[in-house]
Each structure stands twice: as C-alpha cells, then as structure tokens.
Amino acid sequence: MTAMASLAREALRRQQAFAAADEAALDGLISVRPPAGQPRPEPVWDDARVLEHTNVGQRYRRLVLATGTIARTALAGQFLMITVPPTGGERILLPRPMAIHRRHPDAGTVEVIYGVAGRGTIALADVAVGGSLLVTGPLGRGFEIPSDARTALLIGRGVGVCAIMASVEDAAARGVDATVVLSGRTRFDLIGVTDCAELGAAVIPVTDDDGSSSIPALGERLRAEFRDNPPAVILVCGAGVLARLAAELGAEWGVPVQVSLEAHMACGLGYCHGCAAPVATDPEVEGPLVCVDGPVFDAALPVSSL
C-alpha cells in the first residue's frame, strides 16, 4: 500500500495545482444547459457486485459493476455516487462521484475508471472482486450530441476521458463520426484507447512527455485537422484549460461546446447544496449545482473576449 500511497500523494499535489489553474481557465465560460430533449432516468441505489477490479496503466483502477437498472438506463455523461465500504480500519463517510465510463446494457454492467487520489479512492482500491459496492445513479445532466450532428469532437484528459466515453458509444450507435482526443501524461497513462478502437472512433493521442498535449500544440493540431470540415459539436472533460481551448475552437468554428465539471459532493441529488458550480452569480441567488444542473454545462467564451 505504501507505493500506492506515495503515488496518491503525488497525484494529490498535481491535482491541487491543476485545480487552481482550472478555476482560472473556467472563469466566465460556464452556463447551465437548456432543458434536455428526453427525461432523465430515475436514479436508483443498488448493491452492485464487483465483477472485475484491475489496474489500468500505473495510475488508474478499473471497476466492472453488475447493476442492471443503471446499465440499462444511464445516459451518456451521467455519473454514479459510489459508497466506499470500510476497509483496513478506514471509514469513508461520503460517497465519491464517478463517471459511468461504459454501459453494457445487455450484460447489465457498467465500467468505472478512477485515479487513486486521496483517502476515499485509496480505500476503494482495496475492494475485492466478488464483493459488492453500494452505488446510486444514474445521476446528473449528461452530454448530448445534437440530433442533426454527423460529426463530433470529444476531448478527454486523464480520468476525464471517462465522462466522454459513453458519448463515444452514443456516436457509434447513431453513426456519428467521432474523433476523440485522449490526453495524458504518457502514452502508458492514456485511458480509452481500446474503448475507442472497439467503438470505431478515430483517436488523437496527446501526451505531456512529448509536449503534444500542451494547449498551443493541441490547438494548432485541431485547427489544422478540422480546418475544412469542423465537427458539429465539441464535448470535453478533464481540465479547465482544455474546456477553454474547446470554447475557443467552438467560437472559431461556430459550433456548440459542452463541458463536464467536477465538484466536491455529498448527496449527488441536489439537496445538500454542496457542489456549487464555478459560475459567478448575484450573491442573492444560488448558482447552479454540479450534481443536478450538471455535471455537463455549456461552455462559451465570455462575450467580452470574443
């Protein structure tokens, strides 16, 4: 566990640095999406059997959970609240929000991939195959590929890839041409390569170690790639700076951008008011909540910067 713990410390430090940069990048970008075209599925809670629990690369863990109702009803970009069972003397009180990475309605399973970040995910990493996890979901407002879209650009970084993968499933099912940017520290850390291959989506892998994931490099590459034929929609998750880049591209190409955000959560259902979204509002009016108004929001550059 010590190796895992030191990895976790490093992950935590990086996450905190990212969080500060993210907040600045998201400034003025976010607004609540208009009402969805279809009703949201009714959330349930379930004792989901853990069918698989494996390492993904060096830094992530993948769970396959048997939970038929959620597998059949979840919409792309929705999430679960996972209650972490007590392990090794550690008790975790608050459930942890995790994106539904893949839905397998026929098998009645969903996949979740998570990074080991702090107390909760360290304890979650100990959960044994054959045991069960209390999960609540599907929750939140997900991504929507507009019904007339024939192409889509999806951008995910780190575990943020998990929030967009179910939209890659949707794209495959609807015959939408999906191009997926998978961003990570190294090629070995990229999540979603095999998923995209299975779903027939084109992948643009970018990493920190060769500089290809830097915002200027990625921006240049996407502008070149889509110069003559911009995608009909951009879906993004995983970093505020990527959301800002997506919003810039969206403005240049005249296409809508949706971004999935994170917040610290307790209930996931909209009643604890813990998950304030980073949207500046009148101090007398409560701003949107990430768990029910999001996690997916519209992202557009503030009018002043256009």
Place this chain on the structure above:
Amino acid sequence: MTSAPPQHPTDARAAFFAARPTRSATVDLSVRIGSLTLANPVMPASGCFGPALGRLIPVAELGAVVTKTVFGTPRGGNAAHRLTEIRAGMVNSVGIPSRGAAGFLAELHPRYRELGVPVIISVGGHRPAEYAPVVRDLDGAGDAYELNVSCPNLDRLGTDIGSDPDAILAVVRAARQATDKPLIVKLPVLASSIADCALAAQEAGADAVCVANSIPALPLQPDTRSPALGNVIGGLSGPSIRPIVLRLVWLAARAVEIPVIACGGIETAEDALDYFAVGARAVQVGTASFGRPFAMVEIVRALQERCADDEVAGIRDLIDLWRAQ
C-alpha cells in the same frame, strides 16, 4: 410518489421498497411534539434531505421530514468548495442558500407535500427579529417549524443567536405569536449553557428543542495545509460529534420537560438508542444519509424489530427494561 412501484424490480432499492415491515403491529413508536403526533421518532436533519430522496427510499416510513433552513429573503450561499471529508466527519460551509420564503412555497413546498409525512419547516434569520415574519409567511405550509438559531457556519464570526438565552427568548416569543403549530428550537453546540438555552426555549413556549447543530471547525487540505473550504470555516458533522452531542442531549433532557430531539452523528438504530437512553424522545439523521440513503428507514425498521424482539410496546419500555436489569 414515495410508494410508487419500483420500475425495475432488479435493483437493491426496489427490494428495499418491497420489504414491508412485518412485525410492527404490536409496537408503538409514536411521539408527540406539542400538538403533532409523529408515527415514529426518526426524521432527517435539516439540510440533509430533499424531496429527491423520495425516489430512493420509502419516505412515508419516516416520522417526519425536515426542510433545509428557509430564510425570509433569497441567499446565494458560500463559495466552492462547500464541503470536505475528514476522518470520522465531514465539514460543510454550504452557507444555507435559500430561495426565500416565497421561493420555498412556490417551488419546494408542493414537492414536500407529496411525501405523505408531516413536514417540519426549518426557519433561519440573521437577527432575532427576522424569524417570526418568516414563520408567519410560511404559516399553513408546515406541520411544525424548527427555528434554526444555531447555524454556526454563516460568514459572520461572533456568537450565534442560539448561544444567548435572551435572544432565544425573543426569537421564540415572537414566533409563538406567529403560529399555533408546534415550534422546535434547534440549539447550537457552543452554547455557553445548553441547559439555560433549552430552558429559555421552553419558557418562551417552544414545544421541543433539537440538540444540536454541527460544530464550527476548520479543515485543511492534506499536504498544502491550506483551507479546504472556500469559506475557511465550516460545520463538523458525522460520527465524530456523537459523544459531544450525547452529553448535550443528556444535559438538556435533565433541564426541560419538553421533548429533546437528538441530532449528531446518528448512523444506526444503536446510535439512536444511545440518545434515547440519555433522554431524547426523537432523533434526526444528517450525514449518514449521504453514504447510505436508506439509513433513516433502516433505523425505523430496526427500532420496530428491536421492540418486537424484546416484547415491549415502545422505546420507553425498552429503556425501562435495561434499567431494571
């Protein structure tokens, strides 16, 4: 809505809805709060419940529900992050966003009414004079009112209204004029004397006191040791506060005749029985519902089972039985 048949009888939630209590016939868990009789003594803590939970648990099995605190005028709430978890507790600085009394009546109240249990409306104010007008505006909407004189995590540092017996007298006297419905006064943990505060509430005409709110705390982020909350200070809740609140409930229950409703770190029926043993007549469950949404209903069912197992009519008899042994 709460008893809607499960859509897919394959998940654990559906099984939980279907598991009707079987042995409750001989057991009477009812409790009186002034003129209001609750079918059992279990209810959510303010801020830790919403009508959305009606889709996840059979809310009709609870004694009552309690709303998030409603202020007279709209409030935005605090900056992110609004909550964080520490060992054995969580700290929140939500800051009580509120749509105001009018917004509550228009948007939330109808959804509470669908739940099929008594609705206790929590009322807040920034100064003593602000409470009674809100109670008056809401009169008719609630089956009882809980005066939250204790929220410790609003941004103004200094004393809470509820730590000062004179302020409690003023708040409760004015609210008493505003409604005939039962009044509960929710006291803070850091009252100079919980007994004096509870007595002030009783003297001014309250029908019950709720002990207690969360405890002011300052959580730091691991490693950087910078504040974890946007508001720096928040309120600690969860299992770590249970022994602290247990003492306060014991002190309050010895001081007053009106019922004491215990609130602090209750996760199981065993925790609830601890509070009943020191004099509480009802319990509120907060933090536990986040990790286990069904915790409150499980407590009701376990209390029924427990009384049935011991062949007693209710919780008081159970406690008498322990005392006699």
